[in-house]
Amino acid sequence: MVHYELPRLPYEYDELEPFIDVETMKIHHQKHHQAYVDGLNKSLGEIGGTSHPQYISSILSDLKSIPESGRNAINFFGGGFENHRLFWETMTPNGDEKPAGELEDSIDVYFDDFENFKKIFSEKAISIQGSGWCWLVFNATYHKIEIITTKNQDSPWTVQKYPLLGLDVWEHAYYLKYQNKRPDYVKAWWNVVNWDYVGNRFTDLAS
Numbered sequence: 341m342v343h344y345e346l347p348r349l350p351y352e353y354d355e356l357e358p359f360i361d362v363e364t365m366k367i368h369h370q371k372h373h374q375a376y377v378d379g380l381n382k383s384l385g386e387i388g389g390t391s392h393p394q395y396i397s398s399i400l401s402d403l404k405s406i407p408e409s410g411r412n413a414i415n416f417f418g419g420g421f422e423n424h425r426l427f428w429e430t431m432t433p434n435g436d437e438k439p440a441g442e443l444e445d446s447i448d449v450y451f452d453d454f455e456n457f458k459k460i461f462s463e464k465a466i467s468i469q470g471s472g473w474c475w476l477v478f479n480a481t482y483h484k485i486e487i488i489t490t491k492n493q494d495s496p497w498t499v500q501k502y503p504l505l506g507l508d509v510w511e512h513a514y515y516l517k518y519q520n521k522r523p524d525y526v527k528a529w530w531n532v533v534n535w536d537y538v539g540n541r542f543t544d545l546a547s
Contacts (some may be wrong), residue, residue, distance in 0.1 A: 342395070346370075346377050347425050355433040359528040361517040369428070372512055376420030376493070385415040396422050400497035419493035423473060423506055429442070430505050432534035439535040443542040445451070446485050458530065461487050461507075465526050471510040476538070477501040478545050502545060505538045525546075 354362040380396065387410040398420045401404065406414050429471055438454045439447065444546060451457035465474035472491045478500055479486050488496065496503040507529060514525035 344377050344380050344396070344421060346374050347428065349428050351431075351433050354534050356431060359531045360431070362516065364463045364512075364516045367516075368424075368513060373421070373424045376417050379413065379417035380421045383410055383417050386410055387414075387427075393477050397495075397497050401500060403498060415495075415498065416493050419490075419495035419498070422495055422497070423493055423503075423508070426503055426506055427508050430534050430538055431529075431532045433532070434538070435530075436533045436535040437452060439539050441539055442542065442546055443485075443535070443539040446542070446546070450485055457487075462523075464489055465507050465509050466523050468509050474509065475501075475503050475508045476505040477503050478542065482544070483546075502541075504541050505533065 346369070349365075353365040356365060387407050399414065400418055400422065402416055404410055438444065440459070444454065447454055447457045451460060461474060461476065467493075468474065468489050470491070472489055472494075474489050475487065475496050477486050477488055477496045478484075481500070485504070486501070488499075488501065490496065496506075507526065509522060509526070514522065517526040517530075
């Protein structure tokens with residue numbers, strides 16, 4: 341059975357200040373992400389996880405292979421685990437203002453320019469009702485990038501799309517600092533996006 345553990349952050353809890361506050365980072369990582377780790381391990385154990393040795397992204401891509409009794413739990417906890425793992429990796433204390441290279445070129449093709457992409461992405465993130473995520477994904481079927489949203493902890497993997505960049509808009513991601521002002525949180529988050537990491541994910545797929 342694959343046993344999942346809480347991943348280490350690639351930076352200290354206070355290093356995303358002032359955009360993401362240290363207290364939110366600690367609670368989000370140590371409490372919320374840990375709960376998804378624990379829930380995923382328990383859910384896999386309940387269905388005999390030894391028969392599912394693949395990494396969680398492969399499992400989420402083929403949820404029908406999971407017994408129906410455990411499918412919803414693994415979708416929720418597995419999505420929560422993997423969504424957050426990527427979320428930490430796609431942020432950095434010294435975020436670049438915009439992407440470069442092949443990803444920049446693709447954004448220009450499908451969204452005219454980066455500022456328009458940023459506007460569309462922000463609007464979709466802000467408009468999510470309740471809890472969920474906004475994503476930049478790679479659609480392998482059409483070999484193109486897209487912006488999509490998912491509810492709760494649903495993962496892009498469940499609709500066969502490769503996540504490049506995801507923004508968590510659950511209230512636990514921003515409420516301590518921004519209260520109910522989700523637009524302020526979304527605006528601040530752009531300052532810590534790790535475009536090098538996102539661009540490398542895209543290049544690996546597009547080449």
